[in-house]
Amino acid sequence: DTGVSQDPxxxxxxxxxxxxxxxxxxxxxxxxxxxxxxxxxxxxxLTYFQNEAQLEKSRLLSDRFSAERPKGSFxxxxxxRTEQGDSAMxxxxxxxxxxxxxxxxxGTRLTVV
Amino acid sequence: xxxxxxxxxxxxxxxGALVLLRCNYSSSVPPYLFWYVQYPNQGLQLLLKYTTGxxxxxxxxxxxxxxxxxxxxxxxxxxxxxxxxxAEYFCAVSPxxxxxxxxxxxxxxxxxxx
Numbered sequence: 001d002t003g004v005s006q007d008p009x010x011x012x013x014x015x016x017x018x019x020x021x022x023x024x025x026x027x028x029x030x031x032x033x034x035x036x037x038x039x040x041x042x043x044x045x046l047t048y049f050q051n052e053a054q055l056e057k058s059r060l061l062s063d064r065f066s067a068e069r070p071k072g073s074f075x076x077x078x079x080x081r082t083e084q085g086d087s088a089m090x091x092x093x094x095x096x097x098x099x100x101x102x103x104x105x106x107g108t109r110l111t112v113v
Numbered sequence: 114x115x116x117x118x119x120x121x122x123x124x125x126x127x128x129g130a131l132v133l134l135r136c137n138y139s140s141s142v143p144p145y146l147f148w149y150v151q152y153p154n155q156g157l158q159l160l161l162k163y164t165t166g167x168x169x170x171x172x173x174x175x176x177x178x179x180x181x182x183x184x185x186x187x188x189x190x191x192x193x194x195x196x197x198x199x200a201e202y203f204c205a206v207s208p209x210x211x212x213x214x215x216x217x218x219x220x221x222x223x224x225x226x227x
Contacts, residue, residue, distance in 0.1 A: 091156060
């Protein structure tokens, strides 16, 4: 068990550029979640996958955001036409079918300049 | 719908003093409850969780929390604070159902002075 891996750890981008983040969950976990955390706030739920199916999306996930989990393993989160308000820590978590077991990655910190 | 309220965005204690971080939840179904700790520029580390069974839950680093259904509370305590406990603490809830996303409170920053 190598935990949940996120790449990159840090990303600085210019406003208007597209960015993509990757999350590799724990291999036996079939559920994967994306959260966004802004300074001084708790993590806010963005979206959730069970295997490759995207089952739930928050209204925070505007049409500039898209997430995929093509083979039910790793996931990507893409933000198009980034805005300064997108600056945040993006956290990925995974869980198994057993209730109450969530493991978080270290996050990707996005700075839009 | 579920929600979490953490009372006090900042708590300061002296080293060796009792730590009490407050969390109240709202849930229409029996909840699972969690406390996470976050150090600067890091992800979330699970301190403890309540799913079913014993309402007093013991976690890592000497922390514990008690689920009180009548008060809809899940306060986090530690008898004696250490300098290394200084961090951000988040309470979270999910409904009694596997696979549902966690809903977090806004967090409480714990400062520990010597």
